[in-house]
């Protein structure tokens with residue numbers, strides 16, 4: 001009885017360990033890259049006379065069959081074959097016999113996994129880039145409709161200066177364009193092929209790394225085998241790029257949440273993207289942008305977690321590195337869904353231009369214009385103009401008016417320095433004029449906003 005119990009315990013331990021050790025449950029995601037890499041490797045081995053043409057042909061068609069089996073759901077994934085590399089090789093050998101056993105000549109799972117994972121990261125960088133371009137296009141298109149709609153520009157979440165809403169949206173077009181460029185430059189930097197690095201030091205076989213590199217779409221092979229099998233910078237880069245992109249998604253989400261609150265009412269999200277409360281029947285909750293904001297946290301977690309995995313690893317390959325994949329898969333899926341949802345939210349949001357414009361009449365948004373007027377027209381030092389403007393703001397508060405609503409007499413009576421001020425000043429305090437006055441390059445004027453839209457349209461058409 002005691003013996004039997006021991007046996008059960010041993011079996012359980014073995015199974016727990018198999019599960020603990022294996023990555024097949026998640027790295028099956030890399031099956032297409034694994035098969036692509038193996039086909040290229042077999043072709044190179046054949047070119048080099050290491051495999052016969054017959055063997056290579058049999059390997060290639062066998063690998064394509066394995067691919068079909070995986071894609072049709074026929075393939076049996078089992079813990080017996082630890083990871084996707086072993087699973088594919090084993091099934092290949094079951095199908096084609098002897099030649100299957102020759103495939104792993106002159107490579108190791110260490111360069112194999114580095115190649116598969118890098119191919120995955122490169123593929124995803126390209127597809128996320130395409131999504132980001134669409135997102136930029138959406139922001140630019142919506143911005144184009146609101147280049148004259150006033151919205152309070154804020155600093156410290158306090159009313160500061162009037163903007164147009166198109167200009168505000170273009171800030172996000174800029175962020176997502178930078179994200180696009182980050183994915184692009186990481187792609188360029190990492191576009192080198194690990195295959196042929198073997199376990200850590202290269203191989204005595206007469207391989208041709210240029211050939212596999214070319215077949216797999218890389219620029220050229222990496223130049224140091226040991227560095228290559230221990231390097232996960234490419235994975236960290238995509239995690240960072242995704243984190244930054246999610247941070248931007250989170251910031252617009254935060255603004256959407258604020259803007260759709262009762263206090264703002266600047267936008268209303270289409271009903272599909274708002275949910276009701278289970279207890280308060282009157283409510284419309286911004287769950288979707290809240291989730292976009294919330295999911296940003298786990299994406300940051302994935303970045304920090306891989307940085308932490310890597311920080312103490314001696315050269316070269318260590319099994320710790322197997323922990324690189326789930327976080328990347330999770331971050332990629334999260335950013336893909338987040339970009340496509342945000343894209344729809346922005347396309348379908350209903351903008352309440354009246355609320356935006358009315359909100360501009362609170363908080364003396366054109367106060368800086370009064371100071372700027374005194375500097376420009378009366379050659380006053382800015383600091384002096386600043387204090388005089390403060391007096392005008394006090395006056396406006398006493399009258400329960402916004403500075404943009406003051407009459408010339410009210411302005412003149414606010415400070416002895418202003419008693420003869422030109423009537424022109426009233427125009428300068430007008431909110432729309434104030435917005436359009438900021439016509440410096442990169443400023444908020446409708447003209448600058450329009451020309452920035454042109455700039456983006458050109459960028460998008462490339």
Ligand code: ARG
Pocket residue numbers: 023027083109110113317319321322
């Ligand atoms: N499943 C492993 C990983 O994801 C593949 C490489 C294993 N290499 C080894 N020598 N154990 O990292």
